[in-house]
Amino acid sequence: MELVEVEMSRTLIGEFLLLSPALPIRKLILASLSEHVVDTVFETVDYALGRPSSSTRGRSLSRHSEHSKFLKFVTDVISKAEVKVPALLVTLVYIERAKPHIQIALEQWANERVFLGALILANKVCDSLYVIPRFVSHLPLQYLNDSTLKNVHWALCTGVFGKRDIG
Secondary structure, three states: OOOOOOOOOHHHHHHHHHHOOOOOHHHHHHHHHHHHHHHHHHHHHHHHOOOOOOOOOOOOHHHHHHHHHHHHHHHHHHHHOOOOHHHHHHHHHHHHHHOOOOOOOOOOOHHHHHHHHHHHHHHHHOHHHOOOOHHHOOOOHHHOOOOOOOHHHHHHHHOOOOHHHHO
16 A cells, blocks of 8 residues: 655644643644645645635635634544544545546535545544444444444434435
């Protein structure tokens, strides 16, 4: 598997440490990775739609709002699905590799679809590292063939897509 250079924002991590020194390092890494995932998805979708890439600093106010909403979506899905760092790193690899090949016909929910597609696939690849999430832990083990989430569970994690949208 190819390694991906992930730029960890020292400023972002430093700000988190100043705000809450008791915050576990895993949460700091996930926060930084989430930001990087969001930027990578925006860059990939912009490329697929033939738009000029929007950098983090040069973003318009409406684009900043869209970025904030999508970051909330990403962090919610990561939290609800209990996504681990290796799966996020693999997600970044998949998004980067797909960038020149993605063709987006419908702009609506494009960022969410690109992110979820890569994350679901990455989660399946990294499934041996996962623990069954809380909201399916009450099910008997014979109904769970592996520790990866089913489409219905991904739909619950997103809060916006239905089971048919995921599958």
